[in-house]
Amino acid sequence: MKKHNFSSGPAILPLPVFEQAAEAVRDFNGMGLSILEISHRSPEFTAVMEEANVLIKDLLNVPDDYAILFLQGGASSQFFMTAMNLLDQDAKAGYIDTGSWSTKAIKEAQAFGAVETLASSKPDNFTYIPKGFAIPEDLAYVHITTNNTIYGTQFKTLPETSVPMVGDMSSDIFSQPVDVSRFDLIYAGAQKNMGPAGATLVIVRKEALGKVKRHIPTMLDYRTHVKKGSAFNTPPVFPIYVSMLTLRWIKANGGIPAMQQKNAAKAELIYREIDRNPMFKGTVTDPADRSTMNATFVLAEGKEHLNDEFMQLCKAANCSGVKGHRSVGGFRASMYNAMEIESVQALVQVMQSFERKFG
Numbered sequence: 001m002k003k004h005n006f007s008s009g010p011a012i013l014p015l016p017v018f019e020q021a022a023e024a025v026r027d028f029n030g031m032g033l034s035i036l037e038i039s040h041r042s043p044e045f046t047a048v049m050e051e052a053n054v055l056i057k058d059l060l061n062v063p064d065d066y067a068i069l070f071l072q073g074g075a076s077s078q079f080f081m082t083a084m085n086l087l088d089q090d091a092k093a094g095y096i097d098t099g100s101w102s103t104k105a106i107k108e109a110q111a112f113g114a115v116e117t118l119a120s121s122k123p124d125n126f127t128y129i130p131k132g133f134a135i136p137e138d139l140a141y142v143h144i145t146t147n148n149t150i151y152g153t154q155f156k157t158l159p160e161t162s163v164p165m166v167g168d169m170s171s172d173i174f175s176q177p178v179d180v181s182r183f184d185l186i187y188a189g190a191q192k193n194m195g196p197a198g199a200t201l202v203i204v205r206k207e208a209l210g211k212v213k214r215h216i217p218t219m220l221d222y223r224t225h226v227k228k229g230s231a232f233n234t235p236p237v238f239p240i241y242v243s244m245l246t247l248r249w250i251k252a253n254g255g256i257p258a259m260q261q262k263n264a265a266k267a268e269l270i271y272r273e274i275d276r277n278p279m280f281k282g283t284v285t286d287p288a289d290r291s292t293m294n295a296t297f298v299l300a301e302g303k304e305h306l307n308d309e310f311m312q313l314c315k316a317a318n319c320s321g322v323k324g325h326r327s328v329g330g331f332r333a334s335m336y337n338a339m340e341i342e343s344v345q346a347l348v349q350v351m352q353s354f355e356r357k358f359g
């Protein structure tokens with residue numbers, strides 16, 4: 001029996017994608033060659049890259065004045081690359097600090113210009129999304145991390161501002177509609193909703209580039225990759241191919257609106273059980289801030305000693321990856337696009353069984 005994979009990432013992918021990717025490893029498009037060995041400049045892979053770009057533009061309604069890039073280095077490289085390209089040394093950027101990843105982004109950006117933390121939920125261990133904060137009009141951009149995998153929080157609405165935004169959407173891109181035009185730049189590691197680890201998606205407004213005075217190394221200049229269609233050097237061919245297959249799957253299964261509806265149903269199911277079951281409590285203090293992608297919860301007061309017992313029940317039910325991050329403890333159920341509601345139902349049944357046995 002295949003396990004119910006609640007890992008926060010690398011994450012579950014659709015079964016048809018696994019099957020097509022496995023076949024392509026053996027023989028890609030009848031070429032007699034593996035996808036792992038074809039030239040990244042071959043017509044066959046150029047077609048993959050072009051289709052991936054078209055699918056992203058279609059699924060997210062990306063305006064024509066944006067470039068779509070596939071880069072390497074993960075979102076962690078984007079923490080400094082965004083600031084290197086968009087923040088001049090005499091300018092200032094604003095950051096909303098909502099978790100470990102935004103904290104790291106702030107640290108990296110400080111090497112390139114002034115950085116102001118406009119709001120932070122760090123004093124309360126990132127258990128909510130800050131609200132009601134002011135965004136100065138003189139900022140080069142304001143940066144948000146739309147979903148926080150570790151702490152289980154998510155921006156449900158974007159901050160109201162005329163300042164350009166930069167968004168780290170690594171863990172919730174393609175899970176719900178997004179107004180791309182509100183952002184100068186969006187970046188996302190592939191390994192949640194789009195594909196395997198190794199590729200990083202960047203969607204950037206072309207007019208936002210080339211405005212800083214500093215020298216930017218060739219490989220770290222977005223304009224290099226815009227000009228060369230993400231093929232200045234050898235791109236991560238296989239992760240891009242699997243991402244393209246996943247994007248195809250999203251489109252064939254109703255697109256972003258269908259993903260949003262499916263994800264909402266899964267989240268409603270798990271949070272209803274967390275709130276109902278006296279053995280557990282959610283870690284997010286404001287239910288309105290709860291992540292649709294990552295539900296975080298711990299054992300109720302006085303039940304903490306039963307942590308191992310719950311994990312054993314999860315293992316017996318083939319529920320994998322449920323252990324929470326050390327920063328929060330407890331448990332985490334990551335429910336990305338490809339997860340079927342039956343997997344969430346299986347975890348809920350484990351929670352109910354735990355209540356009957358130890359409650």
